Amino acid sequence: MSFNIVHPEKLAAEFLNKDKQHEPQHDEHLWTSRVKRDKEAASIPEWEEFRELASRIKQHTLTHLDQYLEQFEINAVKHGAVVHWARTAEEHNQIVLDILRQHSVKDVIKSKSMLQEECGMIPFLEKHGISVTESDLGERIQQLDKEQPSHIVVPAVHKTKEDIARLFARHIGTDPNNTDAHYLNDSMRKHARPLFLKAQAAMTGANFAIAETGSFVVCTNEGNADIGASLPPLHIASIGIEKLIPTTEDLAIFIRMLSRSALGSKITQYTSHFSGPRKNSELHIILTDNGRSKRLGMPEFWESLKCIRCGACMNTCPVFRRSSGLSYGAVYGGPIGIILDPTIDEKKYSELPYHSSLCGSCTEVCPVKIDISGQIRQWRRVMADHKRLSLIRRLAFKAGAAVLSRPKLFRAAEAGAYGSIKLLPHFLIYNNLFNAWGKHREMPPFAKETFHDWYQKNHENDEHIQD
Amino acid sequence: MTVGLFIPCYIDAVYPEVAIATLQLLEKLHVKVEYPAAQICCGQPMANEGDQVDSAPVEQHFVETFRNYEYIVAPSASCVSHVRLYMDAIRQTPEVQQVRRSTFELVEFITDILKITEFPWAEFPHSIAIHNSCSAIRSLHIAQSTEVMSTPFDKTAALLRKVKGLKLVTMDRPDECCGFGGTFCVTDEAVSASMGKDKNADITRHGAQFAASTDMSCLMHLQGIARREKTDLEFIHVAQILNGGPYSRPNNSLTKEPGNSNIDGQPSANSKNKSHVL
Numbered sequence: 001m002s003f004n005i006v007h008p009e010k011l012a013a014e015f016l017n018k019d020k021q022h023e024p025q026h027d028e029h030l031w032t033s034r035v036k037r038d039k040e041a042a043s044i045p046e047w048e049e050f051r052e053l054a055s056r057i058k059q060h061t062l063t064h065l066d067q068y069l070e071q072f073e074i075n076a077v078k079h080g081a082v083v084h085w086a087r088t089a090e091e092h093n094q095i096v097l098d099i100l101r102q103h104s105v106k107d108v109i110k111s112k113s114m115l116q117e118e119c120g121m122i123p124f125l126e127k128h129g130i131s132v133t134e135s136d137l138g139e140r141i142q143q144l145d146k147e148q149p150s151h152i153v154v155p156a157v158h159k160t161k162e163d164i165a166r167l168f169a170r171h172i173g174t175d176p177n178n179t180d181a182h183y184l185n186d187s188m189r190k191h192a193r194p195l196f197l198k199a200q201a202a203m204t205g206a207n208f209a210i211a212e213t214g215s216f217v218v219c220t221n222e223g224n225a226d227i228g229a230s231l232p233p234l235h236i237a238s239i240g241i242e243k244l245i246p247t248t249e250d251l252a253i254f255i256r257m258l259s260r261s262a263l264g265s266k267i268t269q270y271t272s273h274f275s276g277p278r279k280n281s282e283l284h285i286i287l288t289d290n291g292r293s294k295r296l297g298m299p300e301f302w303e304s305l306k307c308i309r310c311g312a313c314m315n316t317c318p319v320f321r322r323s324s325g326l327s328y329g330a331v332y333g334g335p336i337g338i339i340l341d342p343t344i345d346e347k348k349y350s351e352l353p354y355h356s357s358l359c360g361s362c363t364e365v366c367p368v369k370i371d372i373s374g375q376i377r378q379w380r381r382v383m384a385d386h387k388r389l390s391l392i393r394r395l396a397f398k399a400g401a402a403v404l405s406r407p408k409l410f411r412a413a414e415a416g417a418y419g420s421i422k423l424l425p426h427f428l429i430y431n432n433l434f435n436a437w438g439k440h441r442e443m444p445p446f447a448k449e450t451f452h453d454w455y456q457k458n459h460e461n462d463e464h465i466q467d
Numbered sequence: 468m469t470v471g472l473f474i475p476c477y478i479d480a481v482y483p484e485v486a487i488a489t490l491q492l493l494e495k496l497h498v499k500v501e502y503p504a505a506q507i508c509c510g511q512p513m514a515n516e517g518d519q520v521d522s523a524p525v526e527q528h529f530v531e532t533f534r535n536y537e538y539i540v541a542p543s544a545s546c547v548s549h550v551r552l553y554m555d556a557i558r559q560t561p562e563v564q565q566v567r568r569s570t571f572e573l574v575e576f577i578t579d580i581l582k583i584t585e586f587p588w589a590e591f592p593h594s595i596a597i598h599n600s601c602s603a604i605r606s607l608h609i610a611q612s613t614e615v616m617s618t619p620f621d622k623t624a625a626l627l628r629k630v631k632g633l634k635l636v637t638m639d640r641p642d643e644c645c646g647f648g649g650t651f652c653v654t655d656e657a658v659s660a661s662m663g664k665d666k667n668a669d670i671t672r673h674g675a676q677f678a679a680s681t682d683m684s685c686l687m688h689l690q691g692i693a694r695r696e697k698t699d700l701e702f703i704h705v706a707q708i709l710n711g712g713p714y715s716r717p718n719n720s721l722t723k724e725p726g727n728s729n730i731d732g733q734p735s736a737n738s739k740n741k742s743h744v745l
Contacts, residue, residue, distance in 0.1 A: 009655040012658050318644045319662075323658050354651070357644045358651075359644035360604075361601075364605060377553070379517070384519065436652075437656075440664070442690075442694035445690075447482070454717050
């Protein structure tokens with residue numbers, strides 16, 4: 001029945017039921033980021049104005065994207081970069097492979113790029129005999145464990161130190177019982193360093209691409225993009241077309257908001273501007289669409305393209321914190337993933353919009369004011385319209401609507417609620433859902449006399465405007 | 468001014484005492500209140516699932532039931548936020564728009580429309596943690612959310628501060644969702660229960676005897692968890708505190724102890740006999 005459809009609630013339950021350590025720690029780590037974000041945001045008196053301004057800059061750029069992309073290309077070429085255009089993930093990957101083959105590259109070092117993740121680039125390159133090493137520590141952990149990143153900014157946040165000690169022991173021969181973070185970090189550094197030095201090409205993503213200068217900006221906390229871009233004579237940057245901003249002046253506002261929103265730090269440790277290749281080197285930029293222009297044409301969902309990938313919506317999301325990013329079964333998890341993933345595969349991700357309590361917190365932390373929660377609601381309407389509601393939801397709601405549109409039936413259902421078969425209120429009428437309520441909760445204490453009946457008895461002589 | 472009282476289904480069936488408290492409170496505040504008997508539901512359960520087709524007849528029925536009232540008041544931020552913000556499965560006639568604009572949650576109705584700030588009859592000598600629902604905070608702006616960098620306010624707290632003997636307790640995560648979320652509580656059961664447990668723990672850790680809310684739907688979920696975990700935490704609607712009861716339902720045969728059917732009875736926080744404050 002559910003072939004190929006991701007069921008986030010099941011994956012979330014697995015994460016929660018794993019043990020008493022993973023979920024509480026995951027929740028606490030990410031909540032700490034949220035608290036730090038609040039503190040940093042509060043330190044800027046014009047924070048809410050910044051959000052509005054950032055949103056409008058993005059909206060402006062996205063509605064003039066053709067102009068800014070061409071301007072960026074012209075200026076990047078002036079600096080000596082080679083600019084490629086990729087319509088799809090396949091085109092992107094093929095362009096990368098062609099460049100690497102032209103330079104006889106066998107080993108690539110790459111920093112974090114959600115776009116390359118989205119394109120499935122690493123498996124593609126590995127299939128063609130090219131070895132790729134992630135240089136971001138969290139990404140390297142995930143790469144060794146053959147898992148997708150579980151969070152945009154902190155890819156291995158769902159793992160404990162014990163998990164990592166065991167993983168490193170298997171792959172780089174460290175002591176499985178030594179969970180000291182410094183020891184593990186240092187061991188990985190020693191192991192990765194030779195791989196970095198050996199690589200013949202570096203790949204990065206980009207956080208921002210500036211049209212007026214033709215340069216792009218990469219923000220990291222580990223300086224790992226910089227070691228890559230500084231060593232080998234070939235640098236390939238994959239840039240989603242929505243990363244454009246018009247001017248360097250516009251960049252300032254995003255730099256002030258990005259790290260504050262992401263981890264609650266004032267700025268990332270490294271904010272590197274790349275304008276053209278180094279001496280005796282090549283710089284290739286791949287401007288990639290992969291569904292973005294289609295998304296831009298969706299009147300209800302284009303807004304998600306404003307996203308600057310800060311992960312604030314993940315940190316604040318109470319559902320994400322309890323279920324981990326892997327429960328979304330997609331490259332993008334969390335609230336932003338819920339509204340992005342269905343644009344990539346509507347059927348596969350048709351259950352994601354329901355992995356939300358619609359609390360609305362994501363909308364209010366978003367530094368570019370994407371109404372994420374509103375878009376989740378909107379995606380639910382799409383799924384219902386396209387008959388993608390799962391059987392259990394359909395049954396529950398047909399029963400609900402049938403009863404609700406007939407007062408007497410509704411009253412009858414309520415009366416039944418007090419009987420030996422204690423039904424939940426109408427919206428939970430369905431036996432299977434019942435068991436779900438009762439797993440961790442006692443049944444609601446149904447009253448013998450409803451308010452409706454009490455009122456009829458006690459106010460029966462009242463005059464009514466309408467009855 | 469005649470107010471049409473809207474009582475959500477779960478309050479009608481599970482917490483009639485909250486509806487009685489709302490009715491009595493509004494009457495004490497000199498408001499003429501009517502409860503139109505034809506009312507059923509606002510359509511939120513279906514609409515939240517994205518099911519506009521099944522939501523439409525229920526929304527239509529809501530409008531027809533309440534169209535002649537100057538104000539419609541409900542003791543539920545969740546239902547009111549649906550009516551005011553999301554009730555668009557039906558054609559937006561002037562009548563529909565009028566009904567949507569005129570529908571208020573109880574706390575905001577008292578604060579913004581009636582502008583009443585004194586409840587001389589109210590006394591509640593207990594420590595309370597306020598659980599403003601997500602709808603109350605982020606849809607109706609009954610309180611400022613912690614995400615937004617703006618002057619904090621909390622209309623629920625402002626009213627409860629006027630109640631004699633009541634002590635307000637602050638939580639670590641005051642506006643974190645409790646995990647109810649409508650059907651989410653059963654379709655995403657594990658996450659929902661985990662969120663609820665954390666919420667109850669936050670409330671209890673700070674010494675609150677009661678969780679007080681604008682929304683019984685959140686409390687129904689939290690109460691279910693607390694009773695399963697056999698903790699002493701009690702749950703109460705803001706209307707009951709402001710009105711001074713009732714703290715138990717009328718003719719409640721669920722309670723075995725004699726005398727507990729007195730609707731004006733006092734609550735018994737943290738006592739062993741808690742059957743009359745469920």
